[in-house]
Structure formats: C-alpha cells, structure tokens
Amino acid sequence: EPEVTQTPSHQVTQMGQEVILRCVPISNHLYFYWYRQILGQKVEFLVSFYNNEISEKSEIFDDQFSVERPDGSNFTLKIRSTKLEDSAMYFCASSAEISSYEQYFGPGTRLTVT
C-alpha cells in the first residue's frame, strides 16, 4: 500500500541552525501539507502546497519557514534559524484531491532544538 515517508525520524539541532525535514508523498497525490505537534499539545496546521506554490499557511508559518518540492517527488520543510520553541513532531501529509477529505500522513519527524 502506498505510504507517505519522512526522513529523518529524529533530528537534533542547535538553536539558530537551519534544518530541512524531508517527505516523500504518495506518488499520484497533488496536495501536500505540513503539520506540527508540540509535545502534549494539538496537531497544528502549518502550510498547504499545490501546483508548486503555497495555497494556505497558518500564522505559525512565518518567514523562518519555507517549503519546496525540489524534484517532483520530495516535499521539504525548511526552518531557517531554529528556536527552542520549534521543538515538535512534524507531520507531512498528502491528498489526491482537495475535496477528498482524506489526507495521508507520514510517521513524523521529531525535531529537538537544544
């Protein structure tokens, strides 16, 4: 069964460093998303991406964040200068249609900023 994959499973970085979280969505999907979950809190929407551009972003997704689909298969989330409060589980998701309601999620990357 097709699945969304994410790498790495755990990333440790120092405050101020740049990190790139990688996702490989399901191959025929067109819509891509990033969510995050700070420990003990809700899963929060960050950004959605379609047709090589951001279609929506939350207020969390400030100038420190960027997304890219560099090669037609990967979908990346970059945090330019990490802060302690960026420590969280980051989930990638994809869906075939905007109205399908169903998003397929990856296993997540746990980011720890020290």
Add this chain to the structure above:
Amino acid sequence: GDSVTQMEGPVTLSEEAFLTINCTYTATGYPSLFWYVQYPGEGLQLLLKATKADDKGSNKGFEATYRKETTSFHLEKGSVQVSDSAVYFCALSDLYNFNKFYFGSGTKLNVKP
C-alpha cells in the same frame, strides 16, 4: 474559529472492555469529522469519518456518530483488544476550507491483556 477538544489521556482498559473517547468541536461552517489513529512508530491513519450530521462512521469495530445538536463525535468500541493500543486523534475539516485539518490533542489508549 474552528477547534476540536478531546478527552485527556491516557486511558487504560482491560481487554474486552468498552471504550469511549469524547470529542467535541466548534466550527463556523459545515465540518466533516474524523478519527485518526497513530500506532507506535507509525503515521496518522484515518480510522473513520462522517461528513454530515447524523452520519455514523465505522471501521474495525470502532464507531462514531456526528451529533450536530451536541457538537460531538465520540469514538466508541464495544470490546477493545491489546492491538488497539495507540493514540487517537479527533479532527475536523471545514467544507469551505478543505486545506486544513483541525486536530484534538490526542488520547493515548493502553489496553492490558
């Protein structure tokens, strides 16, 4: 704005016990409601969904009914198994805002043999 509130965990049950995980929502439009499950080390998997009021979603013995009058979507299972141990997330997506899912904070279920 839209939001989801679900009961705090962890919930610990013995095998074959009855499970209820409460979920309530706030939405300005016409939300669809979901339960996702996350098994250890895996991604979020769609467990069931309901797209309009009074719909019942069901899968793998789990059920949830979309109750507009109480703005609830409680998850139930009549007889849990050890293999049901996981984290359960209630979520909604709005008819007019397909891009975004709003999630609850998750409820961890531990089932003991």
